[in-house]
Amino acid sequence: MADTWLPSLITETPQQGFELAITLSRRGVKYTQPDAEVLHKLRPEYANSHEALTAASQVVAINFQTVAAANGYWRK
Amino acid sequence: MADTWLPSLITETPQQGFELAITLSRRGVKYTQPDAEVLHKLRPEYANSHEALTAASQVVAINFQTVAAANGYWRK
Amino acid sequence: MADTWLPSLITETPQQGFELAITLSRRGVKYTQPDAEVLHKLRPEYANSHEALTAASQVVAINFQTVAAANGYWRK
Amino acid sequence: MADTWLPSLITETPQQGFELAITLSRRGVKYTQPDAEVLHKLRPEYANSHEALTAASQVVAINFQTVAAANGYWRK
Amino acid sequence: MADTWLPSLITETPQQGFELAITLSRRGVKYTQPDAEVLHKLRPEYANSHEALTAASQVVAINFQTVAAANGYWRK
Amino acid sequence: MADTWLPSLITETPQQGFELAITLSRRGVKYTQPDAEVLHKLRPEYANSHEALTAASQVVAINFQTVAAANGYWRK
Numbered sequence: 001m002a003d004t005w006l007p008s009l010i011t012e013t014p015q016q017g018f019e020l021a022i023t024l025s026r027r028g029v030k031y032t033q034p035d036a037e038v039l040h041k042l043r044p045e046y047a048n049s050h051e052a053l054t055a056a057s058q059v060v061a062i063n064f065q066t067v068a069a070a071n072g073y074w075r076k
Numbered sequence: 077m078a079d080t081w082l083p084s085l086i087t088e089t090p091q092q093g094f095e096l097a098i099t100l101s102r103r104g105v106k107y108t109q110p111d112a113e114v115l116h117k118l119r120p121e122y123a124n125s126h127e128a129l130t131a132a133s134q135v136v137a138i139n140f141q142t143v144a145a146a147n148g149y150w151r152k
Numbered sequence: 153m154a155d156t157w158l159p160s161l162i163t164e165t166p167q168q169g170f171e172l173a174i175t176l177s178r179r180g181v182k183y184t185q186p187d188a189e190v191l192h193k194l195r196p197e198y199a200n201s202h203e204a205l206t207a208a209s210q211v212v213a214i215n216f217q218t219v220a221a222a223n224g225y226w227r228k
Numbered sequence: 229m230a231d232t233w234l235p236s237l238i239t240e241t242p243q244q245g246f247e248l249a250i251t252l253s254r255r256g257v258k259y260t261q262p263d264a265e266v267l268h269k270l271r272p273e274y275a276n277s278h279e280a281l282t283a284a285s286q287v288v289a290i291n292f293q294t295v296a297a298a299n300g301y302w303r304k
Numbered sequence: 305m306a307d308t309w310l311p312s313l314i315t316e317t318p319q320q321g322f323e324l325a326i327t328l329s330r331r332g333v334k335y336t337q338p339d340a341e342v343l344h345k346l347r348p349e350y351a352n353s354h355e356a357l358t359a360a361s362q363v364v365a366i367n368f369q370t371v372a373a374a375n376g377y378w379r380k
Numbered sequence: 381m382a383d384t385w386l387p388s389l390i391t392e393t394p395q396q397g398f399e400l401a402i403t404l405s406r407r408g409v410k411y412t413q414p415d416a417e418v419l420h421k422l423r424p425e426y427a428n429s430h431e432a433l434t435a436a437s438q439v440v441a442i443n444f445q446t447v448a449a450a451n452g453y454w455r456k
Binding site for chain 3: 098122123132136141145
């Protein structure tokens with residue numbers, strides 16, 4: 001991908017860090033399936049399945065571990 | 077999301093940390109499916125499936141790793 | 153939950169730490185499905201499925217990582 | 229469980245550490261299903277499924293992370 | 305495999321690190337199934353399944369943890 | 381197992397570390413199913429399933445975290 005979408009893992013707040021974790025999770029999908037139309041078509045099925053939502057939340061949790069560690073857990 | 081729901085990863089006790097891990101896990105779901113009504117409809121199916129409950133517990137465990145590390149494991 | 157069930161992550165021995173990891177894993181389930189009767193009904197199906205048992209063991213493993221780190225791996 | 233099965237996470241070699249990770253993974257199953265006969269009955273189905281074998285290997289990998297960290301990765 | 309495909313975990317930017325995590329995830333597949341033709345045949349099925357895409361994103365997230373730690377999270 | 385297959389987690393290069401992670405993942409399977417003939421029979425089914433290949437790649441990723449940490453990420 002040519003564009004810069006991840007200049008840094010540092011965020012000001014934990015919440016912004018969580019949102020960055022969501023971005024990372026979605027990018028992990030996009031690198032495998034870059035076609036936005038396909039992703040759009042999968043969405044309704046996806047967003048109405050509790051298995052899928054829990055699986056998505058798990059990927060976010062893993063990425064949040066990385067972002068939180070990068071930010072020293074925003075301890076101060 | 078406009079509201080502030082995650083001002084800090086620091087909690088006073090391990091138990092509050094575990095409850096924060098639950099909040100993080102639920103937020104991971106809500107960012108993908110923000111429609112509360114849909115989530116409500118999925119709930120009975122979800123809460124009566126042992127696979128779903130174990131999967132939920134796994135996401136909590138991953139988020140708890142992050143919160144526990146952030147708090148220095150509440151060692152003192 | 154009003155009761156205190158997690159006052160500390162510190163245990164005297166690795167084995168007690170492993171048992172605490174089991175408690176954490178079960179609590180992760182209970183926060184999602186607090187109805188003890190439902191959990192009881194799910195149990196036979198659960199405890200006789202190798203997929204479920206492996207999945208449970210995985211959640212315990214993740215929680216044990218946290219407890220073991222908290223205890224400095226009981227190195228001394 | 230009354231018996232002591234986990235006195236320490238420290239092992240002499242990485243290989244013994246890997247074997248301890250296997251013990252931890254099996255104990256994670258036994259705490260949920262302590263009936264040895266049931267486990268024995270599940271075994272053929274389990275040991276002939278590639279999904280199950282990969283899932284088992286994953287639990288071992290997670291537990292090995294813990295044991296390896298406890299041992300300072302046996303660096304010297 | 306005879307060729308050198310992983311000379312280092314160090315990258316200049318977080319984004320390059322994320323792309324290295326994708327490479328690691330794909331290599332993890334290739335070591336199990338080296339036949340490019342088989343992988344090519346599996347691709348359409350794979351890239352149109354939301355379960356598969358989330359699972360892929362999870363492997364990337366795990367590998368990104370490793371790459372990010374290797375790079376000190378590109379903190380400076 | 382009587383033979384020594386894991387004398388050390390230290391490798392010279394990241395790529396050798398990745399290959400050790402693959403060995404660890406396969407050993408995790410072999411401890412559960414030591415019968416080489418059974419494993420051989422499962423292989424075609426396994427190597428042609430994208431779910432199985434992604435799951436295998438995930439176990440490798442987890443083991444690679446361990447090996448990479450053991451080697452100080454081969455930073456030099």
